[in-house]
Amino acid sequence: MALRPNKLLHHLWKQTWVARTRNNVTTSRIMRPDDANIVGNVHGGTILKMIEEARCIIGTRHCNTQTGDRCVAALARVERTDFLHPMFIGEVAHVSAEITYTSKHSVEVQVNVLSENIVTGAKKLTNKATLWYVPFSLQNVAKIVEVPPIEYSSPEQEEAGKKRYEAQKLERLETKERNGEIIMSVSLPEPYTVAFSQSSLIHLIGPSDCTLHGFVHGGVTMKLMDEVAGIVAARHCKTNIVTASVDAINFHRKIKKGCVITISGRMTFTSNKSMEIEVFVDADPLVEAEKGKYRAVTAFFTYISLDKDNKPHPVPPLKLEGEEEQKRFEEGKARYLQNKAKRLADKERQQ
Amino acid sequence: MALRPNKLLHHLWKQTWVARTRNNVTTSRIMRPDDANIVGNVHGGTILKMIEEARCIIGTRHCNTQTGDRCVAALARVERTDFLHPMFIGEVAHVSAEITYTSKHSVEVQVNVLSENIVTGAKKLTNKATLWYVPFSLQNVAKIVEVPPIEYSSPEQEEAGKKRYEAQKLERLETKERNGEIIMSVSLPEPYTVAFSQSSLIHLIGPSDCTLHGFVHGGVTMKLMDEVAGIVAARHCKTNIVTASVDAINFHRKIKKGCVITISGRMTFTSNKSMEIEVFVDADPLVEAEKGKYRAVTAFFTYISLDKDNKPHPVPPLKLEGEEEQKRFEEGKARYLQNKAKRLADKERQQ
């Protein structure tokens, strides 16, 4: 049977819509004063939290489309994320998440963040993020369930997804937990040293930080990590600072309701216009004391300093003390140069 | 020029998309423990707040689509709204707002709220709301600006919108402000009396106010006590006021999740530069009615008034009415003098 044009259109539209609502979700929210610093720049952590919430909605929805165990989607990894433009109080953040690859046990979600000034109408792409999650059974949180496969628009698309999957798997296996320990110094440290700006924050995990099943939302953790990194950056350069990027984050272990988490940050590297801050998250199950404290997450945040016109501002160089700090600085420099080279290559490819 | 089918399709899609993003917005959010009561039912107020936020986004966006004054969209009226189904913690609320009618100065927005259980996939329409707003100039908030007209899919649609507009206009004119007295205040008390500034606040203890074990954090209680004391102080002296000290606080009895607490404050004493406010906390275990209301905490807060340079500012003396107030004033004065003497002694010891 031949469809008349308008029927065809409606048919295609419906198909698109069904696909959209299955593999796709958009959340939107007005940015409030508490989402931003005193100059009005929205915290990178606020955006990371929204990204993770969109991921959680689409992820939980997708992994429950098949009959079988009911499950929840736990965040396993966030790929390196760049903050392309600052966002401001009063703007609307639109966060769109789409499932772009599924393996047997893990799912890739790509998320775009758009800022919209609802008064001037200006729109900007502020972030592109890639997250990986793994579905766990609700009946037994130790059991990983199988992921329903998605349909790809072309074999090439599927192949490219598989490559991304293999690459991140390799990288996750390589990432041994970084074993830094931050000890607060006894005597007053000199300005621009690592000891001078290092900071630590403690948070008691409450009900609103958790999923229904009593585990901390990855977004809550990332927001606190960004807060500590921001304090370290501000202490170092004493200006308005904003998140420029976050390195890949691996979520090694889940964190339960009632834990106390300690989030510590120390500066590892400075270039002319950027600072790299290493952040550790340690979880301490207060009541079940015998379980002991454990390292739950680590990541590198890159911050830049802004002047009054929101333009990048030079950063005072980090004063290094001892071999350890020297070594971390060199490692930071290597990451910095690698990212710079990658950005240049991406730019050339686009031209 | 004839478009090839897929070009046509793309063209139509783009048009639809532009129309969608101009007159339509959807916000989505996972419901958290703080959005619901202790049984897990999401508060109607949470949904009303989300409805209004979606309305604000689409409204501000629409009224700024034309050149001219930048403007904001102020809510003028919400039509009768039914809550068709309960929503629960862990579900996702999808709130879609669409502009459905515009007159010269006001705009009708229709909002649908859908609940989605992302585990079972069940979806329900939980609310349909109609809101009216009026755009104000940002340069001059007293000036109402003109609304850009929308396009209707048919003359009947426009006609129906006009009828709704006329009906609500009539109803708004008829609704003279309901002249119910402000409950519990019989006659207006004289300025600077105890009755003039005394204040009372009720708070329903939610999940985030509590420890894991369902009892209110002492810190939550103290924060609310300070809030009431601050309102009493501000009502008395109408300036910027700050907490100077808190007397010893004894926590006589624990307060459980689900209680309503009433925090009441009254001024007891004023010196030249300070005010003492007595604060009571009464707990009412709503559901376990047989237990009855009980006094849980009491304390004295001392506030000072600050001028524009953050320097202490004279406080208007408290007007006393009756023996009781006189007696409390004398007791407050004794505490004031005792603390002053203690501060002086501490100072001398340190020298």
Add this chain to the structure above:
Amino acid sequence: MALRPNKLLHHLWKQTWVARTRNNVTTSRIMRPDDANIVGNVHGGTILKMIEEARCIIGTRHCNTQTGDRCVAALARVERTDFLHPMFIGEVAHVSAEITYTSKHSVEVQVNVLSENIVTGAKKLTNKATLWYVPFSLQNVAKIVEVPPIEYSSPEQEEAGKKRYEAQKLERLETKERNGEIIMSVSLPEPYTVAFSQSSLIHLIGPSDCTLHGFVHGGVTMKLMDEVAGIVAARHCKTNIVTASVDAINFHRKIKKGCVITISGRMTFTSNKSMEIEVFVDADPLVEAEKGKYRAVTAFFTYISLDKDNKPHPVPPLKLEGEEEQKRFEEGKARYLQNKAKRLADKERQQ
């Protein structure tokens, strides 16, 4: 065995560090707009809440260090606390808590609060607080458990702690509950009357309640209105209650940042399965005193009572006192019947 000097040092350091993490905790947080008043002074209550949170972490951790019952640490008393310096938005509050004395059943925690301006680097001691807590068994919240003893650096230190313990014990015993009457409630109203369930709430409009232009979001007002209506409904029928509908709401006048709003609710009508609550919102521009209090919004909320299976539950009839209440009841009944008729008509039309 003799330790080499640097090993010895490290050994001592490690001991100190372990001691620190056991008896000592520091939490840090940036002060947000919602933590402060409109001039930027952080609320005393915000600081009290942080003090108590640090106390809770160290307390729960300490009382679970020994084998035996799992326990929680409940706040029993806060000694007099002075606010030595104001703190401002954007500053970081560092709250350090240390266990300084233990008796058999209670623990003293001393807390210091430091404000740090992370831009200028200026630091100030803003508070010193002393708190006492008592550990309760998690299995049986009526059972007080024994406190693991701490080690003192000298017998004098222990002796001084013991004196503080005895002094506060005496004072707590002396402090009979201050028998101030619950303000404004002259006689206890009879259950099921209007006076019995009527409730009133005050809220200071903070930055996050407002649009960029300093006016309250309509959604914030509606959420508070629903909160008061819910408390009235719960007080009346002492069961799980949910919002069933909201009558048309007209927003007569805008409400500005910094106002105190009073939201009052009273029951006007009950049917077999529903309650109607009238809610008033009055705004009081504290600082611009000449403007005076004004009625900003009014509305009717309808609530239903639910049993344990989320099914509607009969509502106790409202006891009316006086002509006014009778008149309001009749008006409420008219609205109820009108809405019922409308619902039936809508249903028939759909069939």
